Amino acid sequence: MIQIEELTKHYRQGKSVVRALDGVNLGIEKGEFIAVVGRSGSGKTTMLDTLGLLLKPTSGRIIVDGVDTTRMNDNRKAHLRVDKIGFIFQEYNLLPTMSALENVMLPLEYAGKPKGDREWACTLLAEVGLGDRMHHRPDQLSGGQQQRVAIARSLVNRPALVLGDEPTGAVDSETSDQLAAIMRRMNVQHGVTFVIVTHDPDLAAKTDRIIRLKDGKVVADETTAPEAVAV
Ligand code: ADP
Ligand code: MG
Numbered sequence: 001m002i003q004i005e006e007l008t009k010h011y012r013q014g015k016s017v018v019r020a021l022d023g024v025n026l027g028i029e030k031g032e033f034i035a036v037v038g039r040s041g042s043g044k045t046t047m048l049d050t051l052g053l054l055l056k057p058t059s060g061r062i063i064v065d066g067v068d069t070t071r072m073n074d075n076r077k078a079h080l081r082v083d084k085i086g087f088i089f090q091e092y093n094l095l096p097t098m099s100a101l102e103n104v105m106l107p108l109e110y111a112g113k114p115k116g117d118r119e120w121a122c123t124l125l126a127e128v129g130l131g132d133r134m135h136h137r138p139d140q141l142s143g144g145q146q147q148r149v150a151i152a153r154s155l156v157n158r159p160a161l162v163l164g165d166e167p168t169g170a171v172d173s174e175t176s177d178q179l180a181a182i183m184r185r186m187n188v189q190h191g192v193t194f195v196i197v198t199h200d201p202d203l204a205a206k207t208d209r210i211i212r213l214k215d216g217k218v219v220a221d222e223t224t225a226p227e228a229v230a231v
Contacts, residue, residue: 007060022216038213086154
């Protein structure tokens with residue numbers, strides 16, 4: 001589904017250059033549930049943001065369904081992003097004045113889809129266990145519940161790929177387990193590929209594949225045992 005070839009991202013810092021990504025090669029298949037791990041500064045966020053077409057690489061290619069995205073103009077990239085990619089952030093990034101349902105429906109507007117998809121948004125909120133909290137605002141929800149809203153929001157445009165940057169980084173370990181289980185269920189139920197950056201070894205252990213970055217390079221890429229996959 002996605003081919004990453006010789007991807008680099010360099011930042012000039014005075015006279016030196018920071019190689020945030022330094023020649024990454026990866027293939028990602030439909031339906032995979034992947035963790036990206038590595039120390040702070042190893043390039044995880046940079047990789048996720050380039051994969052999410054939010055950040056332009058310095059060189060290399062990201063090929064999505066056979067099409068080289070690095071040759072696309074910004075407008076085409078934006079369309080592809082809205083159509084195919086959902087995002088989950090550590091700090092939820094919900095709009096505080098909107099209800100859970102309105103937050104989930106927001107990406108539908110970006111995609112220019114009719115409001116008729118309200119039912120789908122409700123279905124997703126029910127699937128993440130918030131069927132009875134749809135009209136609550138973020139400040140009326142716990143951190144874990146807010147992140148469930150963000151998970152539902154990431155799926156509302158029926159993306160092929162969901163990217164999470166430390167999605168359990170701001171919650172306790174029990175809540176983290178629950179969020180991991182929900183993401184796995186969404187992965188299986190909707191056939192959506194998940195790529196999740198995490199510091200949490202427990203979360204990484206629940207994925208199918210662990211990609212380890214160091215100094216902008218992939219230093220390990222391991223498929224985890226199938227028995228570790230619990231739904
Ligand atoms: P991680 O998410 O693994 O902590 P990042 O991808 O955020 O790592 O950063 C990788 C490296 O690139 C770090 O050394 C970081 O300081 C550097 N970096 C990231 N973004 C920028 C930027 N906008 N300008 C300069 N350096 C950056
Ligand atoms: Mg990061």
